[in-house]
Amino acid sequence: MTDENERPRPEDDAARLGLVVVGEAAALHAGDDASLDASEANIRETVDSMVDEPLTPRQEEVMERLAAAGGTLTAGLSGALAAKTGGQVEDVLEGAARSVVWQQRLAAERDALQGQPQESTDGDPATDGDPATDSDPVEDQREDAGGQQRHRDDDGRDRG
Template sequence: MTDEHEAQRPEDDAARLGLVVVGEAAALHSGDEAALDASEQNIRDTVDEMIDEPLTARQEQVVERLASAGGTLTAGLSGALAAQTGRSVDDVLEGAARSVVWQQRWADQREDAGGQQRDHQDDDGRDEG
C-alpha cells in the first residue's frame, strides 16, 4: 500500500494498541453502551490504520476479539487492583495509560541514544574521539 507503515516503529504500534485496550477497559467499566460501541469502533479503526494489507474477514475478527479480550482482562485486573488499593478504577486505568505512554517515551529515548552512539563511532564500531 503506502510507505507510511514502513516508518512506523513496532513500539509506536504497541503503544497505540495498549491505549486502545485501556480504552476498551474504561468503556467496559463505564457500563455505557455508546462508549462500548465507540471503543469497538476505535479498535477497528486503529487496526485498519496499522496494517499494510487488508485483512481477511477472519483475521479482522480475530484481531478485534484479541483487542476486546485484552480490554476485558484489563478491566478485570484494574477493578481488582482498585478494590485492593482503595482507589478508583478510573485512577488505575489512568495509571495504565500513563505507563503505556512512558514506555513509548523510554523506547524513543533508547532509540535516540543508540543513534547518537552510532554517530560517534567509525565504520568499524570504534569510538571516534
Template sequence: MTDEHDSTPRPEDDAARLGLVVVGEAAALHSGDDAALDASEQNIRDTIDELVDEPLTERQEEVVERLAAAGGTLTAGLSGALAAQTGRSVDDLLEGAARSVVWQQRLAQERDERAERGEAEDAFDPRDDHRGEREDAGGQQRDRRNHDGHDEA
C-alpha cells in the same frame, strides 16, 4: 510518535497505540455506557485497519478485534480488583495504565534517539522520565507501605 526521518511508525509506537486502545476498551467496559462500548469497538477496528500493511482476511480481522477486546476485558477486571483492594478509583488506575503505556513508548523513543547519536546504551537510565519520578499503572514507584509492610492510610 514516529521517527522524524521516517514516516513509518516504529513498532513501539504501534504497540503503544494498541495499549491505549485496550485501556480505552477497559474504560468503556467500566463505564457501562453502550455508546462508549460501541465507540471503543469502532476504535479497535479503525486502529487495526490503520496498523496493518495489507488487508486482513475477515477471520484475521475478527481474531485481532477479539484479542484487543479480551485485553480490554482483562484490564477492566484487573483494574476493578486492584481498585477494590487499594481503595483507589478504577478511573485513576486506568489513567495510570494509559500513562504507563505512553511512558514506555517515550522510553523506547529516547533509547532510539540516543542510539542514533551514538551514545552508549548504559548512558540511558530507564527510571528517568524527565521529572525524576517513574509513572506506572499502579503507582508502585511510591512506596506506600510503612516499616511493618502494611499499607499507609
C-alpha cells in the same frame, strides 16, 4: 512525523494498541452501549491503520476479539487493584495509560541514544537526546499503573 515511505516504530504501534486496550477497559467499566460501540470502532480503526494490506474478515474478527479480550482482562485487573487499594478504577486505568505512553517514550529515548531514527507517530516532537534541552523535570518523573509515586491524602486525593 513520518514520511509516506517510513514505517512506524513497533513501539509506537504497541503503544497505540495498549491505549486501545485501556480504552476498551474504560468502556467496560462505564457500562453504557455508546462507550462500548465507540471502543469497538476505535479498535477497528486502529488495526486498519496499522496493517499494510486489508485483513480478511476472519483476521479482522480475531484482531477485534484479541483487543476486546485484552480490555476485559485490563478491566478486571484494574477493578481488582482498585478494590484492593481502596482507589478508583479510573485512577488505575489512567495510570495504565500513562505507563503505556511512558514505555513508548523510553523506547524513543533508547533509540535516540543508539543513533536510531527518532521519529514517532504519536504526534510528539522527536528529542535530540540532549537532557539539557529535552527534559522537563516535572514531566520526567515516572508514574506507573499503580500510582505508587503519587502522594495522596486520607481521602485518596492527590496532594501534588
